[in-house]
Amino acid sequence: DLEEAAANGHKRAQLALGVFHSAIRQYLGAYMTVLGGVDAIVFTGGIGENSVSLREKVCSNLEWAGIRLDPEKNKSASHEAQIQADDSKVQIWVVPTNEEIVVGRQTVEVIEGRS
Numbered sequence: 001d002l003e004e005a006a007a008n009g010h011k012r013a014q015l016a017l018g019v020f021h022s023a024i025r026q027y028l029g030a031y032m033t034v035l036g037g038v039d040a041i042v043f044t045g046g047i048g049e050n051s052v053s054l055r056e057k058v059c060s061n062l063e064w065a066g067i068r069l070d071p072e073k074n075k076s077a078s079h080e081a082q083i084q085a086d087d088s089k090v091q092i093w094v095v096p097t098n099e100e101i102v103v104g105r106q107t108v109e110v111i112e113g114r115s
Contacts, residue, residue: 002016002017003017003051003053003054017057020054021054021057021058024054024058025057025058028041028058032065037065037066037090038065038067038090039090039091040090040091040092040093041058041059041067041090041091041092041093042093042094042095043055043058043092043093043094043095044094044095044096044097045097045099046097048094049094049095049096049097052074052075052077055069055074055083055092055094056069056071056074059092065090066088066089066090067084067088067089067090067092068084068085068087068088068090069083069084069085069088069092070083070084070085070086070088073085077094079094079096080093080094080095080096081093081094
């Protein structure tokens with residue numbers, strides 16, 4: 001696990017995670033600029049729904065944009081949950097996905113000729 005390796009001091013794992021977090025923040029900043037702000041940020045799919053540290057890093061120092069993560073809500077999110085601080089102007093969601101159901105539905109559409 002990359003996060004575990006980084007936590008154990010593996011320099012390349014730390015670098016990889018830093019690059020990943022930075023890329024997400026750059027995309028988030030670009031979209032906030034294009035859209036003139038955001039109403040919500042949604043973390044989903046594998047790492048988004050399971051990584052407390054990813055959500056923490058992505059949301060850090062974004063108070064200027066009205067984004068404030070609640071550290072306790074972030075740590076305790078296990079199912080669909082809102083994890084923003086009470087005074088955050090932007091909602092922050094953790095939404096579990098079920099990729100198998102999505103693939104199954106798309107397969108049925110292809111078989112039935114609906115796609």
